[in-house]
Amino acid sequence: MIRLAEAKDLNGIMDIIKDTISEMKEENNIQWDETYPKREDFLKDLESKTLYVNEERHNIRGFICIDKNQPEAYNLLQWQGQDKDFMVIHRMAVGKNYRNQGLGKTLFEFAEKIALENNIYFLRSDTYSLNYKMRSLFRREKYRFIGEADFGKEKKFYCYEKEIKM
Numbered sequence: 001m002i003r004l005a006e007a008k009d010l011n012g013i014m015d016i017i018k019d020t021i022s023e024m025k026e027e028n029n030i031q032w033d034e035t036y037p038k039r040e041d042f043l044k045d046l047e048s049k050t051l052y053v054n055e056e057r058h059n060i061r062g063f064i065c066i067d068k069n070q071p072e073a074y075n076l077l078q079w080q081g082q083d084k085d086f087m088v089i090h091r092m093a094v095g096k097n098y099r100n101q102g103l104g105k106t107l108f109e110f111a112e113k114i115a116l117e118n119n120i121y122f123l124r125s126d127t128y129s130l131n132y133k134m135r136s137l138f139r140r141e142k143y144r145f146i147g148e149a150d151f152g153k154e155k156k157f158y159c160y161e162k163e164i165k166m
Contacts, residue, residue, distance in 0.1 A: 002110045005042075005051040005063065012060030012095075013042055013053070019096045024131070030153060031128030037091050045091070052110065054094075054103055062094035064107045066114050070124060073149035073157075080144060080161050081122035087115045089125035104137045112164050121166075126151075126159040 005013070021032050045051035050067040053060050070088050079086070089111050094103045115123055126149060127134040135158060138145075143160035151157050 001056065002052050002054050002106070004049060005046055005053045007046060009053050009055075009060055009063075010039060010042055010046075013063050014039060016060065016063065016093050016095045020093045023096065027130070027132075029128055029130040029132075031131050031157075041091065051091075052107075052114075054098075054107060060095065061098040062092070062103045062107055064092040064111060065090040066111050071126075071149070071151070073151060074124065074126075074159065077147045077149065077159055079122070079124065079146055080163060084122050085118075085120045086122040086124050086161075087111070087118070087120050089123060092125075105141065108137070108141045112162075115164055116166065121164045123162045123164060124159065125161075126157045128153065129155045129158050 017032065017037060021034070024030065024032055042051060045065045048067065051063060051065050054062040066087055066089055068087055070086070089108075092104075092107055094107070111123055115121065125138070125143070127138070129148070138160045141162065143162045146159045146161050148156035149159050
Protein backbone atom coordinates (compact mmCIF):
# COMPACT_ATOMS: atom_id res chain seq x y z
CA MET A 1 0.00 0.00 0.00
CA ILE A 2 1.28 3.47 -0.83
CA ARG A 3 0.34 6.22 1.58
CA LEU A 4 1.43 9.67 2.68
CA ALA A 5 4.52 9.34 4.85
CA GLU A 6 4.46 10.12 8.57
CA ALA A 7 7.21 11.03 11.04
CA LYS A 8 7.22 7.43 12.32
CA ASP A 9 8.43 6.32 8.85
CA LEU A 10 11.67 8.32 8.94
CA ASN A 11 13.81 5.59 10.50
CA GLY A 12 12.73 3.11 7.84
CA ILE A 13 13.39 5.65 5.10
CA MET A 14 16.84 6.43 6.48
CA ASP A 15 17.64 2.69 6.64
CA ILE A 16 16.84 2.46 2.93
CA ILE A 17 19.01 5.53 2.28
CA LYS A 18 21.94 3.97 4.15
CA ASP A 19 21.70 0.73 2.18
CA THR A 20 21.23 2.57 -1.11
CA ILE A 21 24.29 4.78 -0.53
CA SER A 22 26.35 1.69 0.26
CA GLU A 23 25.19 -0.03 -2.93
CA MET A 24 25.78 3.12 -4.99
CA LYS A 25 29.36 3.32 -3.72
CA GLU A 26 29.96 -0.29 -4.80
CA GLU A 27 28.79 0.70 -8.29
CA ASN A 28 30.95 3.89 -8.39
CA ASN A 29 27.75 5.93 -8.36
CA ILE A 30 28.10 9.02 -6.15
CA GLN A 31 24.59 10.35 -6.70
CA TRP A 32 23.79 9.99 -3.00
CA ASP A 33 26.28 10.17 -0.16
CA GLU A 34 26.58 11.20 3.48
CA THR A 35 25.62 14.79 2.61
CA TYR A 36 22.48 14.07 0.55
CA PRO A 37 19.80 13.08 1.12
CA LYS A 38 19.62 13.81 4.83
CA ARG A 39 16.87 13.36 7.40
CA GLU A 40 16.21 17.12 7.11
CA ASP A 41 15.30 16.72 3.42
CA PHE A 42 12.65 14.18 4.34
CA LEU A 43 11.37 16.33 7.22
CA LYS A 44 10.71 19.10 4.68
CA ASP A 45 8.94 16.58 2.45
CA LEU A 46 6.80 15.50 5.40
CA GLU A 47 5.89 19.11 6.19
CA SER A 48 4.88 19.78 2.60
CA LYS A 49 3.00 16.45 2.39
CA THR A 50 4.90 15.36 -0.73
CA LEU A 51 6.56 12.19 0.60
CA TYR A 52 4.92 8.80 0.14
CA VAL A 53 5.90 5.36 1.37
CA ASN A 54 5.17 1.90 0.08
CA GLU A 55 4.38 -0.08 3.23
CA GLU A 56 3.51 -3.70 3.81
CA ARG A 57 3.02 -5.27 7.25
CA HIS A 58 4.53 -2.19 8.94
CA ASN A 59 7.69 -2.39 6.80
CA ILE A 60 8.71 0.54 4.63
CA ARG A 61 9.52 -1.05 1.30
CA GLY A 62 10.20 2.13 -0.65
CA PHE A 63 9.45 5.83 -0.90
CA ILE A 64 9.00 8.65 -3.38
CA CYS A 65 8.73 12.42 -3.19
CA ILE A 66 6.44 14.10 -5.72
CA ASP A 67 6.07 17.86 -5.86
CA LYS A 68 6.05 20.88 -8.16
CA ASN A 69 9.56 22.08 -7.28
CA GLN A 70 12.15 21.73 -9.97
CA PRO A 71 15.88 22.38 -9.59
CA GLU A 72 17.21 25.59 -11.18
CA ALA A 73 19.30 23.48 -13.59
CA TYR A 74 16.07 22.29 -15.22
CA ASN A 75 15.47 25.83 -16.54
CA LEU A 76 18.29 25.35 -19.07
CA LEU A 77 16.60 22.36 -20.74
CA GLN A 78 14.02 22.14 -23.51
CA TRP A 79 11.19 20.17 -21.96
CA GLN A 80 8.48 18.66 -24.12
CA GLY A 81 5.87 20.22 -21.85
CA GLN A 82 7.87 23.46 -21.61
CA ASP A 83 4.87 25.68 -20.95
CA LYS A 84 2.66 23.10 -19.24
CA ASP A 85 2.12 22.33 -15.57
CA PHE A 86 4.31 19.50 -14.32
CA MET A 87 5.32 17.58 -11.24
CA VAL A 88 8.79 16.37 -10.32
CA ILE A 89 9.87 13.04 -8.86
CA HIS A 90 12.62 13.39 -6.25
CA ARG A 91 14.32 11.03 -3.77
CA MET A 92 12.91 7.66 -4.75
CA ALA A 93 14.31 4.35 -3.55
CA VAL A 94 13.30 0.77 -2.83
CA GLY A 95 14.65 -1.20 0.14
CA LYS A 96 17.29 -3.81 -0.70
CA ASN A 97 15.06 -6.71 0.40
CA TYR A 98 12.25 -5.56 -1.91
CA ARG A 99 14.13 -4.89 -5.13
CA ASN A 100 13.36 -6.66 -8.39
CA GLN A 101 9.71 -7.06 -7.40
CA GLY A 102 8.26 -4.24 -9.50
CA LEU A 103 8.14 -1.66 -6.71
CA GLY A 104 9.96 0.97 -8.76
CA LYS A 105 7.28 0.61 -11.43
CA THR A 106 4.59 0.77 -8.75
CA LEU A 107 6.04 4.02 -7.35
CA PHE A 108 6.23 5.55 -10.85
CA GLU A 109 2.61 4.56 -11.52
CA PHE A 110 1.65 6.17 -8.21
CA ALA A 111 3.41 9.40 -9.27
CA GLU A 112 1.35 9.36 -12.46
CA LYS A 113 -1.83 8.90 -10.42
CA ILE A 114 -0.95 11.86 -8.17
CA ALA A 115 -0.20 14.02 -11.21
CA LEU A 116 -3.48 13.12 -12.92
CA GLU A 117 -5.43 13.80 -9.70
CA ASN A 118 -3.94 17.32 -9.89
CA ASN A 119 -4.77 17.68 -13.62
CA ILE A 120 -1.07 17.56 -14.51
CA TYR A 121 0.09 15.61 -17.54
CA PHE A 122 3.87 15.89 -17.36
CA LEU A 123 6.30 14.31 -14.91
CA ARG A 124 9.97 15.30 -14.73
CA SER A 125 12.91 13.76 -12.94
CA ASP A 126 16.65 13.20 -13.11
CA THR A 127 19.30 10.73 -12.10
CA TYR A 128 23.06 10.63 -12.00
CA SER A 129 24.53 9.51 -15.32
CA LEU A 130 26.17 6.51 -13.58
CA ASN A 131 22.91 5.36 -11.97
CA TYR A 132 22.27 2.64 -14.55
CA LYS A 133 19.44 1.03 -12.58
CA MET A 134 17.39 4.22 -12.42
CA ARG A 135 18.16 5.06 -16.04
CA SER A 136 16.87 1.63 -17.01
CA LEU A 137 13.68 2.21 -15.02
CA PHE A 138 13.10 5.52 -16.81
CA ARG A 139 13.45 3.76 -20.17
CA ARG A 140 11.12 0.90 -19.17
CA GLU A 141 8.51 3.38 -17.96
CA LYS A 142 8.66 5.32 -21.25
CA TYR A 143 10.30 8.48 -19.94
CA ARG A 144 11.92 10.60 -22.64
CA PHE A 145 15.54 11.70 -22.22
CA ILE A 146 15.59 15.51 -22.30
CA GLY A 147 19.22 16.40 -21.65
CA GLU A 148 21.94 16.77 -19.07
CA ALA A 149 22.09 18.97 -15.99
CA ASP A 150 24.97 19.90 -13.73
CA PHE A 151 24.37 19.47 -10.00
CA GLY A 152 28.00 19.89 -8.91
CA LYS A 153 29.00 16.24 -9.04
CA GLU A 154 31.84 14.72 -11.02
CA LYS A 155 29.49 13.72 -13.86
CA LYS A 156 26.24 15.13 -15.23
CA PHE A 157 22.71 14.15 -14.33
CA TYR A 158 20.35 12.88 -17.01
CA CYS A 159 16.93 14.51 -17.07
CA TYR A 160 13.74 12.76 -18.15
CA GLU A 161 10.13 13.64 -18.81
CA LYS A 162 6.96 11.68 -19.40
CA GLU A 163 3.72 12.92 -20.82
CA ILE A 164 0.93 11.10 -19.02
CA LYS A 165 -2.01 9.97 -21.10
CA MET A 166 -5.40 9.47 -19.52
